Amino acid sequence: AQTVTQSQPEMSVQEAETVTLSCTYDTSESDYYLFWYKQPPSRQMILVIRQEAYKQQNATENRFSVNFQKAAKSFSLKISDSQLGDAAMYFCAYRSPRGETSGSRLTFGEGTQLTVNP
Amino acid sequence: DTAVSQTPKYLVTQMGNDKSIKCEQNLGHDTMYWYKQDSKKFLKIMFSYNNKELIINETVPNRFSPKSPDKAHLNLHINSLELGDSAVYFCASSHWAYEQYFGPGTRLTVT
Numbered sequence: 171a172q173t174v175t176q177s178q179p180e181m182s183v184q185e186a187e188t189v190t191l192s193c194t195y196d197t198s199e200s201d202y203y204l205f206w207y208k209q210p211p212s213r214q215m216i217l218v219i220r221q222e223a224y225k226q227q228n229a230t231e232n233r234f235s236v237n238f239q240k241a242a243k244s245f246s247l248k249i250s251d252s253q254l255g256d257a258a259m260y261f262c263a264y265r266s267p268r269g270e271t272s273g274s275r276l277t278f279g280e281g282t283q284l285t286v287n288p
Numbered sequence: 289d290t291a292v293s294q295t296p297k298y299l300v301t302q303m304g305n306d307k308s309i310k311c312e313q314n315l316g317h318d319t320m321y322w323y324k325q326d327s328k329k330f331l332k333i334m335f336s337y338n339n340k341e342l343i344i345n346e347t348v349p350n351r352f353s354p355k356s357p358d359k360a361h362l363n364l365h366i367n368s369l370e371l372g373d374s375a376v377y378f379c380a381s382s383h384w385a386y387e388q389y390f391g392p393g394t395r396l397t398v399t
Contacts, residue, residue, distance in 0.1 A: 207390075209329075212392075213395075214390065216390075217387050274336065275344055276333065
């Protein structure tokens, strides 16, 4: 079974600075998908960024980018120019490829609570 | 124009009662899910339906029963509620292999 680990329960960053959230995972599959979701105090789960394992290029969405190291099974999220609105719980998630018997479930890490200081 | 909606958003009930949470998506997706988020914010899959067919059924008590009347709806019925059922329940949907979109969550409190 796949597992996802986020070793940083809490992180803080100054507004306008850069912060990196860590995520590692364990899988025997070669093709899969990785995601970062954000959960602000409103508790809505918001997709931040997605990475396909077969793509070597790291995904980027505006101020959010990932460092995907497939061999190391590492998937970190970098937030540049942090804003107060970035304060939230961030979850790393793993999903098997289409057609697998595990279905398309997301396996989540424990989450990292990010605080942005003004 | 809400993509994934859940009702109710808050549910307070007593032990032993039976309750339902409804979920609807207007994204045209073919796969829907129920996740449970516990008091430590840990999220775990409970059920998944693809085209009204149950494809994921995690180890949850059989007091929990999902029902999918059509591709756009996935309801969760819970019998004989227990204190440990208190959590936030999220519905989500996706087009099979693609990213999942979540509803706003239903906070269930069992007293």
